[in-house]
Amino acid sequence: MTQALRHDSMRARNLGVVLGEVRKSGPISRAALAEITGLTKTTVSKMVGDLIDSGMVTESGAVRDGERGRPGTAVELSGERVAALGLEINVDYLSACVVDLTLRVRTRCAQAVDNRTASPVETMSHLQELAQKAVDEAQAQGLFIAGTTIAVPGPVDGGLIHAAPNLGWHDVRVPDLLDLPAEVDNEANLAALGELWFGSAPEDFLHVSGEIGIGAGLVVGGALFRGARGLAGELGHVVVTPDGPACRCGGRGCLEQYAGQDALLRAAGLAGAPGGVPGGVPELLERLRAGEPRPLEACERAGQALGVALTSAVHLMDPGTIVLGGVFAPLFEWIAEPARRTMTARLSTMRHTVPELTVSRLGGDAATLGAAGRVIHRVIADPYLWRRFASR
Amino acid sequence: MTQALRHDSMRARNLGVVLGEVRKSGPISRAALAEITGLTKTTVSKMVGDLIDSGMVTESGAVRDGERGRPGTAVELSGERVAALGLEINVDYLSACVVDLTLRVRTRCAQAVDNRTASPVETMSHLQELAQKAVDEAQAQGLFIAGTTIAVPGPVDGGLIHAAPNLGWHDVRVPDLLDLPAEVDNEANLAALGELWFGSAPEDFLHVSGEIGIGAGLVVGGALFRGARGLAGELGHVVVTPDGPACRCGGRGCLEQYAGQDALLRAAGLAGAPGGVPGGVPELLERLRAGEPRPLEACERAGQALGVALTSAVHLMDPGTIVLGGVFAPLFEWIAEPARRTMTARLSTMRHTVPELTVSRLGGDAATLGAAGRVIHRVIADPYLWRRFASR
CATH class of the missing domain: 3.30.420.40 (ATPase, nucleotide binding domain)
Incomplete structure (x- = not known):
């Protein structure tokens, strides 16, 4: 590696450190940025100038640098470019x-x-x-x-x-x-990651995406866990009943066969969304609110199956909390209780605390x-x- | 934080960097240590002196510092103190x-x-x-x-x-x-971690400890995955059949009820080890080698249950390979094949490669x-x- 290249990559790294600090602590003065990053004020000023030129930060207003410092301008992220x-x-x-x-x-x-x-x-x-x-x-x-x-x-x-x-x-x-x-x-x-950055989730949680397929993403200490090949989190194919219905994945009795959107609509007596258009879930919600027994029973069973799969997931992955997203967000009221009951029955002897089930604020947008x-x-x-x- | 304390913690960190490099690359000259760590030769020499005094490294033999360097002495870890x-x-x-x-x-x-x-x-x-x-x-x-x-x-x-x-x-x-x-x-x-440091496992694997209880430890990129509270890897309580036999954990149909040492010995027609003394597994091994049908059938079923639980584990955790340890090491010949068959049937449609099952060289010592x-x-x-x- 040549000296020039080394210098360049260090500059790139430092620029990232400065911008990261602006994101975390902004609005923040150049002097405070220098103090926190350990870079010289001259270096920080040059970098802030570059970041302003590229439209990534703006400088505005006045902040005081500590008790005795002179007022300086404040650097913050710009959303305009x-x-x-x-x-x-x-x-x-x-x-x-x-x-x-x-x-x-x-x-x-x-x-x-x-x-x-x-x-x-x-x-x-x-x-x-x-x-x-x-x-x-x-x-x-x-x-x-x-x-x-x-x-x-x-x-x-x-x-x-x-x-x-x-x-x-x-x-x-x-x-x-x-x-x-x-x-x-x-x-x-x-x-x-959407839940981590845009939602209200803490830094340790398992986010469950309930769609036609069911997936999950585990965040530990604010970082996504991906496994060895980036294929971790396939909650939908966790085995609920080993000799259960055949799944498109080639397995049998996978969670998707009990709690996936299609399986749930079928069990609720809704023919599934015509042409795949998401009209099915709103109708399911209406019938649940009307107290129709078959949809209620379908959610009870789906929730129990979710609870079994989540029991295995908690034993293996030890998530902080569990956030139910996708279609499980609007269905939370009906799905979460049987899932929680199943998990508590199976987990509470071995664990001080059973991970809490919460609802995603982002739902399908996450x-x-x-x-x-x-x-x-x-x-x-x-x-x-x-x-x-x-x-x- | 005072200046003195800062200095001290930096010294501690650098000492760790030097010793870590000796572990990784030793025997290694002081000059090469300075080159790799970016510390001055004087600092490195002082630290090596301290490490020799405390019995953590020794200096011996002669190594040449690159093509033209003068021969110097080589620093390496000492196992004597x-x-x-x-x-x-x-x-x-x-x-x-x-x-x-x-x-x-x-x-x-x-x-x-x-x-x-x-x-x-x-x-x-x-x-x-x-x-x-x-x-x-x-x-x-x-x-x-x-x-x-x-x-x-x-x-x-x-x-x-x-x-x-x-x-x-x-x-x-x-x-x-x-x-x-x-x-x-x-x-x-x-x-x-024993398998990682003392065995022959690669940097990405799930190690399964088969004992009376069954646990697992996931290593990704050479680091142990612990989950949010350090409770991850409880493979023994992954649900195999939701309405299966009651488990001591409070759940039902957990893997331990099919493939734990006691469950396996019972299924094989061995009364379990008298007084808990590990005489049961050697006897099981003898009967398996003699081709007795009941012990063979017990291993086949235990292996299938292990395959179901590992299918869920692979979907959730995406391990590189799977190392079977504990009593599964001596029983590998009889347990691994049904487990592998079950996993292949359930996993191979969705994944290019199904994680390989290998045997731990360390067994119960890991x-x-x-x-x-x-x-x-x-x-x-x-x-x-x-x-x-x-x-x-």
Whole structure:
């Protein structure tokens, strides 16, 4: 490694340290930034200047540097220039959102579409249109997109989806099908990160994404746990009953067969959403509120199965709390109680505390938000990423 | 924080960096240590001097510093002074070992004893005797014990065992019952670390400890995954059949009820080990080798149940490989095949590769070794720990 390259990577690292501190502690004076980061005031001032030029921070107002310091101007993140695009492909909808550097949501759009009956190329073509709409709206607000992440409902291995059984996709390389540079990550992982960054979850939790498939993302100490190959958190295929109904994953008796959206609608006597359009859950909610026995019984059983799978998950992964998201958010009132009862019966002898079940405030938006948030966090950690992009 | 304290903690950190580098790259010259750590040659020489004085490294032989350098002496870890004591309480045995700074095992002893019929005080009194024997043998070899860790068969929360169902222990504060300063950790966690440090496992694996209870420890990127409260890896209580036999943990149909040592011996028609003495597994092995149908059938069923629980574990935790240890090591030939078959049937549609099942070389010794190794790794990371201890 040459001396010049070393110097450059150290500069990049320091720029990330400064911007990270602005994010954490801003509005903050240059003098305080120098004090906290251990960099010289001259270096900090040069970097703040660069960050202002690239539209990532603004300087405004006046803050006092401690008791005796002179008043100085305050540096804070700017939401007016750099933004990120989050996209989501789910089984029965597509969605997009643009989030600025301050994590404020600037535009958001979704489209109900049955991706089970569409080819990957068709689905990606729809997603491209939705993405373009979001980008156009962001640009009209003066924003530039620093990067894109796509959330997909299946395990992702280096951009490749080996199998997303609920979509019927096999060996699909998602970024190759989109006409803009993008990274891909699992929907449940991104939903957990969305909950961490945009929701009200603490730093230790398991976020459960209830959709047609059920996934989960474990956050420990504010970091996502991914496992050895990035495939962790497939809660939907945890075995509830070993000789239960066959699952699209090739297994039997998986949680999805009891508590997935389709299974739940079927058990509730709703034919499933026609054409995959998400009309089924609102109708289920109406019938639950009306006190119809069959939907209530279906939620009771789904909740019990969820409780069994979560018991195994708690024993293996030891999450702090458990946040129920996706369709489990609107269904929380009916699903959570039997799940909690099942977990308490099975876990409370061995553990002082059984993890609490809470409801996600983000529901179905968590993954799309997490996808955009992931880009923002990477840009803040390495502002050169964006600068390189912007100078093109 | 005062300037002096800051300086001191930086010195402690640097000493750990130097010793860590000696461990990783030794034998190594002082000049190479300075080059790698970025510390001055003077600082490195002073630190190496201190480390020699405290018996943690030795200097010997001659190494050449690169092509043109002058030959210098080589610094390497010394196994002659600093050592660690590892202890294990299991349901039907106690064991102890002493490991030196180079991770060489210097003494090892075990005792079959039924801890289910003994009180915690009685068990700890037996352990104290065993520990004293090991310490005496180590001291006779000129070693000093820098620290002790105790492995226990249950989840540990800050030294407290809330419940170890297989021992019948509740709210036991283990270190309070031992007459030497010791830390406590879960047996399955320490067995995984033992496998990492003393076995032949790679950096990403799930180590399964098959004993009367079944635990697991997940290592990702060379680090143990502990979860939010340090209670992760309780594979033995993953639900195999939700309405299966009642388990001591308060649940039903847990893996231990199908593949734990007692359950397996019962299913094989062996009355269980009399008085808890581990005579049962050797007899089971004899009968398996003789081809007796009932023991073979018992292993087939236990292996299938293990395969179901591991399917859930793979979906949730995504381990690299799976290492079967404890009594599953001698039983590997009969247990692994049905487990592998079950996992392949359930996992191979969704995953490119199903994690390989391998056998632990350490078997029942893994936890005791991991307990001692944990102390050694802490001493190497912070050599002052030992120096403070030694100067008392």
